[in-house]
Amino acid sequence: MENKIAVIYKSKYGATKRYAGWIALKLDADLYEVSDIGKKDLKAYDTIIYGGPLYIGKIKGIKFITNNYEYIKEKNVCVFMVGMREFNDEYINFTLENNIPKEITDNIKIFYFRGKMNYQELSLKDKILMTGLRVSISNKKQSDISDDEKMILEVINKPIDYIDKKSIDILLNNVCSNNEEL
Structure with missing residues (x-):
């Protein structure tokens, strides 16, 4: 069948x-x-x-x-x-x-x-959300930043493709x- x-x-x-x-x-x-x-x-x-x-x-x-x-x-x-x-x-x-x-x-x-994520390809709304996240994460102590948060900081500067x-x-x-x- x-x-x-x-x-x-x-x-x-x-x-x-x-x-x-x-x-x-x-x-x-x-x-x-x-x-x-x-x-x-x-x-x-x-x-x-x-x-x-x-x-x-x-x-x-x-x-x-x-x-x-x-x-x-x-x-x-x-x-x-x-x-x-x-x-x-x-x-x-x-x-x-x-x-x-x-x-x-x-x-x-x-x-x-x-x-995958490429900051340059994001919609304006998503770029604004990412920028807000980046600012929030950047205000943390380096030791308190998770791997996922490090990835968010990284993707702003270069595309990530998993x-x-x-x-x-x-x-x-x-x-x-x-x-x-x-």
């Missing part, structure tokens, strides 16, 4: 779109920007993979999954987040608690991939092993 797969994404600066494209290509899946797919389209798929960037503690576009969960809860559902921080269970769990109801997170698979195509392998392996059950 063929497993039809939809990879759906929301991207802000392109990292999530890159990951979604790689995943769709490897799985021979249909690829959609979240605004291009509706609830009725989901019926055609056995596996739904959603990807969104982390932005100020929120997974952009995740409401697509939460709002349509009743229509996809019997399907194989994966969500991947793209952020700048190093993987940290505590941070990921906190993010999930603030974005997806527990009854949904208990029934979907979650993945985290690292993204995107790694190999990081999708865990998601691919998980989807492929589930396909054998279908």
